[in-house]
Amino acid sequence: MSKGTVLVVSSSADTLELQGGKRAEIGVYLNELVVPAMALVAGGYEIVLATPNGKKPVIDAVSRDASHFNNDAAAFQKALDFFDSYPAMVNPVTLRTTVEQGLDSYAAVFVPGGHAPIVDLAQDEDMGTVLRHFHDTGKPTALLCHGPIALIAAVPQMKAFRAALDRDDMSGAKAVGGGWPYAGYKMTxxxxxxxxxxxxxxxHGRMKFYVGDALQAAGGIVTSNTKVFDPHLTEDRELITGQNPRSDHLVANALLAALER
Structure with missing residues (x-):
């Protein structure tokens, strides 16, 4: 018998606009999406995958490598197979559908990273609705790597906030970032x-803004590890955040523990 259903919200973006009009091919990191998803399934939970447009996530080519699975070729292949064939991965729904059908039945929400969430999730109104629901109900909300940038979708003046970010105007973003549900939360x-x-x-270009700066502008207390690319996890109330791809198992374990609580 299922222990419950977890909503997995992923970006489906494949390009990121950089400063000067340059564009970079990006996507969602394979391990960030499937390691927590597979852990949830193994732990007895069902998953539903939602994207803004209902399309399957684009996997960042850089993440299609066994190095993201401790150089374990079998684990890498298992992840590929899960992404290619697990029903929820093959048949995503739109975020709008999940909102319209109601969010009460979901036990938690999880958002993986890669640079892709900067493009769509961070300025998606339905993403904001989802986050406010899980915040108001105190249900586990887990985000990984660049995934936590999706949290700014819950800023009340999100469009003005995002416009300031795209100008790399952090003081302007702070001026319109009030009322954020996660203000004062510790996060990474x-x-x-x-x-x-x-x-x-x-x-191969400069980003329009750095995601950690964006969370701080909204009122988050951002923590980081002492060595780049080392795993790092932060938990505060219902919020679970992991810093980078190597934090995938930390986030998976923390989310499962929070669900069991």
Missing amino acids: IFSNDEDKVAEEQLL
């Missing part, structure tokens, strides 16, 4: 130092 996200490495080695 892919750090500025980590994104500077990504800019140089993967994106």
Whole structure:
């Protein structure tokens, strides 16, 4: 018998606009999506995958590598098979559908990263509705790597806030970021130092804004590890956040523990 259903909300974006009009191919990281999802299924939970447009997430090509699975070729293949064939992965629904059908039946929500959530989830009104529901009901809300940037979708003046971010105007963002449900929460996200490495080695351009700065502008208390790319987890009330791809198992375990509580 199922222990309950967890809503997995993923971006389906595949390109990120950088400063100067440049664009980079991006997506969702395979391990960030499937490691927690597989842990939930193994723990007795059903999952529903939702994206803003109902399309299957695009996996970032950089993440299609066994190095993200401790160089375990079998674990990497298992992850690929899960993404390619597990029913919830193959048949995502739209975020709007989950909102219209009601969120009360979901026990928790999980958002994986990769740079993709910056593009759509962070400025999706339905994402804001989902987050406010889980915040108001105190149900576990877990986000990984760049996934926590989706939290700004719950800023009441989200459009103005996002416009300020795209101008890299953090003071302007602070001015319109009031009323955020997660103000004063401790949280983590892919750090500025980590994104500077990504800019140089993967994106080949400068991002419009750094995601940690965005969360701080909204009122979050952002924590980071002492060494880049080392795993790091932060928990505060219903909120569970992991800093980077190597935090996948930490987030999965913390979410399962919170569900059991």
